[in-house]
Amino acid sequence: MGKPFAEELASLSGTFEWASQLPLDGVIRSVRALSNLPLIAAGSGGSYTAAHFACALHGAHTRRMAQAMTPLQLVSAPTDLRDLGIFIPTAGGKNPDVLGTFRHLVSEEPRSLMIWCATQESPLASLAAKHRFVDLHEFVLPCGKDGFLAVNSLLAFSVLLARAYTASVGSSASSLPRSFDKLIGDRSWSRPDQIDNRCGGLWERETLIVLHGPSTLPAAVDIESKLTEAALGSVQLADYRHFAHGRHHWIAKRRTGSAVLAIICDDDRSIAESMLALIPPDVPIVRLDVPYAGWLAGLSAMARGFFLAASVGRSRGIDPGDPGVPSFGRDIYHLNVYKAPQDDDPLPREERLIIERKARVKVADLTRTARLDDWRQAYQAACSALYETVFCGLALDYDGTLCHESERFDPLPEVMAAEFARLLRGQVRIGIATGRGKSVRKSLQQALPEKLWDRVVIGYYNGAEIGMLGDDTCPDDADVAGPELKDVVDRLDRDPLISRLAKVTIRSKQITLEPAEGFFPGPLWEYVHSVLLGLAGNEAVALRSGHSVDIVPPQSSKLAVVEKVRQLAGSEHVLRIGDRGRWPGNDYALLDHAHALSADEVSPDPRGGWNIAPAGHRGAQATLGYIRRLKATRGGLRLGPMPLKRSGR
Template identity: 40%
Template sequence: MGKPFSNELEQLGGTYEWALSVDISQPVIELKNHYSNLLLVVGSGGSYSAAEFQATLHRLFFSSIAMAVTPVEMISALPRDGSASVWVLSASGNNIDIRRAFQHAALSEPKSVCALVGREQSKLKQINERYHYTNVYEYPLPAGKDGFLASNSLLGFATLLLRIYASASNTNQRIPGSLGRLISDSLVDHESLDSVELILGEVCKTKVVHVVYSERYKSIAVDIESKFVEAGLGSVHLADMRNFAHGRHHWFDKNPENSAILFLTSEHDRDLAQRTLDLLPGTLAKQLLVLRDLNGLELVAGILLSLYMTHWRGVHFGIDPGRPGVPEYGSKIYRLSANAGFAVSVNKERAACQRKMKTSLGQIDSSVWTGYYRQFLRKLKKQAYRGLVLDYDGTLVDGRHRGEPPGEDICRELNRLLAGGMTIGFATGRGKSIRKELRSPGVIEERYWDSVVIGYYNGSEIGYLSDEDCPDQSAEPQSCFDGVESRINQVLGTGSQELRITPRKFQLTVETKVPIPEVLLWDTVCSVIESHYSNDLAVVRSSHSVDILPRDISKNAVVEKLAEKIGVDSGILTIGDRGRWPGNDSALLSTEYSLSVDEVSALPGSCWNLCPAGVRGPQGTLHYLQKIECGDGVAYLR
């Protein structure tokens, strides 16, 4: 089992060069959209080191909370309100624990679920096809499958992740083009791995090694522990610089023989590390390695160092880390199958109630929500509908494909309903771009353009799809917006290079050009509006922007337009994705017959998400549309 570890080390240079050259644009976009969320990075075995590495980068580049977890730990780590992103790291994408973790995460519906995989056509990719909101990024490693330990996959992932985080944070990260330069740039007092090997000779020969690390270097220490233990090369104890002082040092008093200590420290912590080492008995094998602060680059060098330390130790003990020889019972343990609490399916009633429970204060008994659910479902199915109003971005079009028209399946359903006599309206924060997309070939058939209603700029301007003059692009913003843009820039302390504020007659759209947490942009805009314009203006939030509107404007204007067209007492169904305040669909989905394909409100009588677990956005909209039976202008939900 496995392959010679020395052969794997020879391939590291090629893996590093490959990782510096491949396209990373898609994971960068996803990270930019969700970096301010709590991040859980899932890994098992060697991939756990990569998970710890990514969690460190996340804290370093974005100052956001991030933690590495095993697949089983992820189950209890996911927050109840869904306010997290999950990244799963796996060289093969095939091991059972990682697959179960990915599916469990998708069914739990956090903000984002992504996987980084080192091969194509993995089983994770197959699971990903079921849940359209999840992402699997496949990067087939040039060195192929690792041996017994994670080697080329780990260095490749580390290099890719550093590039992804530097790009997503707009950091000008210098990354050397060779491994030799990586080591010489990152290590203080060492120009090559050869000189490191010389000073670590005694440390690599002792049976028990304590690795004490500066806060940022935990991922390096974790990888040393993982490799030494998994290959049977000895026992490793881990502690950070100060936790070591809380009793960990006592080990050496009771076990002075065959124990060593290695400090992995930053230049900032060097003095503390040296003073700590000086206080330990002189008979111990002890060594200090100092890494330069290179904004995460030194962590990649640390992974390389861990690989070579494993090799040196293997040579000393006569064990090849790439094929150490796995006992029969070890293979049987690996193949044991146990659910361990992973979700494999969630019935629709439970999924719908769990979404509502995420929004409620306190622990409302689930049976209460079950009662509300059944009551709402009966009402929804009993009603006859003559009109349908849909949000656009996030509901008909995936945010990852903004600028493209709705998918073919959704267009087919919309035209089917129009052919059955149903009146359809679209409520959007956008302007004329939606008209262009809905008129694209294969979207809304031209014969229906005169009857399809569009509410532009959150319902502030309403026209038909056939109208060329709506919205009015030439009109100046109303006087209620005077001074808003300058005040927002003043509070944020930014200029036009970071914010894009687009003025319209009845709306100001605020977007960022650089990563700023969604909540920060929202809080800043709200503070300006509430302090100076609270009587006149309101603020709503979408997945990509914050919109400032006159207080009497909402997407419900489209519902009112349809009611005027087809009859006040006619049933009108509304569908959107941001139903929870301050989402820009909160008013639209407060109507009696309203469905969400993502966020829901706490109201028991409206804004339910009835999609199957793990189904979100346009995939959820398609699910709803396919449930509508329509004929002679009347429709029912089945």
């Protein structure tokens, strides 16, 4: 694992150039998915620094809360993760902490989970491949395998994060410098003789106190990490005001053994200099002063910190890139503390998961408030309604249910098309309830044999218009609103913000608003909903999908697809599947029934619309699992139950 630190430092310029030019389309989409959520970023060692830097970027660009944690903190946290974004950076993707954390996250099902790994085909990648909702990005650094302190992967991740966040939210924040030398600014910090001369007084003391401001916290965390992990010195961290609350006593009592490294940037230069002037003059002070502000100051200071670690290593005769690892250290590193505890909990793990999805409360809290029995009874009733019914057909949402949102304009996935063909050959009727128009028809026509088209019905524009798959005259794509939506169009035209918040597409029976870059469907729906509430006599409704907001007349409903499938099949029971079952999701009405399954979001109503997919299965992956559990019988289709396992979490 060791590698001469000088070799790692020599590769930094090339790593910076590579990370500055790497195409990032997929990464930007993943970061955009995180941008509308509070964030937890977790990592160990250098990845903990990357987690801190990600949080700095998240806060700066999205104005949302972000917190860095160690893997153990994240796994042990009682926080409900279902409405949070999670970022896991890792150099190798194989240590027990990152693998244990991933397994935990699968069971907790955060809204968005992004993983970056600087190694291809890692054990973590193998686990992530089993769950389509995970955004895994693997990178091959130009410098090859990283060394003990992983400075190249940290620099690469930091540059890629900065680029992705800036692009994903359309920010005009500071752009990256053109080269690694410009990032460092003062090149004397990267020249061994000059940095050794500048910092020599620090290395003569036992304790280094690193003072920093909010912007340079990631750099301070990284300096502490590197000096501690390579046994280069004892480090204490404090921001400029936190140091004022008692931490100055360390200098008062241990003055002869203490030195100060002050990380200064444009955000805190005044407060830093005012405080440093009050430190006793016999305490060595070195100012690591970078000519930037915000996250760019943190990145610049971090880069200088790499060379600072090399300097203290030279002073103490230790190569930070290969300090040697004791045998007990290897044993500690490989200790697996993330095994699922075996307890006497009588609740099957899958039942626990399904109830927590629906109740949006942990089972422990349901038990404490004496509500668990009610939820267990509701779950058993839902299972009975689903497993004991013979279905004549299916009514399914499309985007987010049959395909990933980002793949919605591609043909129906082959595995899904194969399952559709299996059911259709068994004389089952299938209805598609979509918020889109003819693009869905074309995708299905490409995916399914023409001889099966007469068994497929499509409800366009959230059920406003019904047509068979083979009917190329459907839907009406005229870009003029019908009488039910004319007043809404007039109101939107007069609105001073709508044109800046969204792209508006008008159809006869639906108005679609796609969020502008840096804006999201949730906040857009809130604004549009408030506009509709203020429109006198309006009965139109705003619904939300994963990528847009649809305004439809009150008579438009995906339930029209259910009714059409019933008519074609000549039977009553239709299984409904969608992904947006929680209001104002556009599948809310479709899934408000005992014979309904969600592939993602659920309403709090225990009477129907449960999500019974395995842990970590979401969207098309969950739907595919449901469909594969449908077995043909003489009277129609039966849904097979999911096997339950009894074990601790």
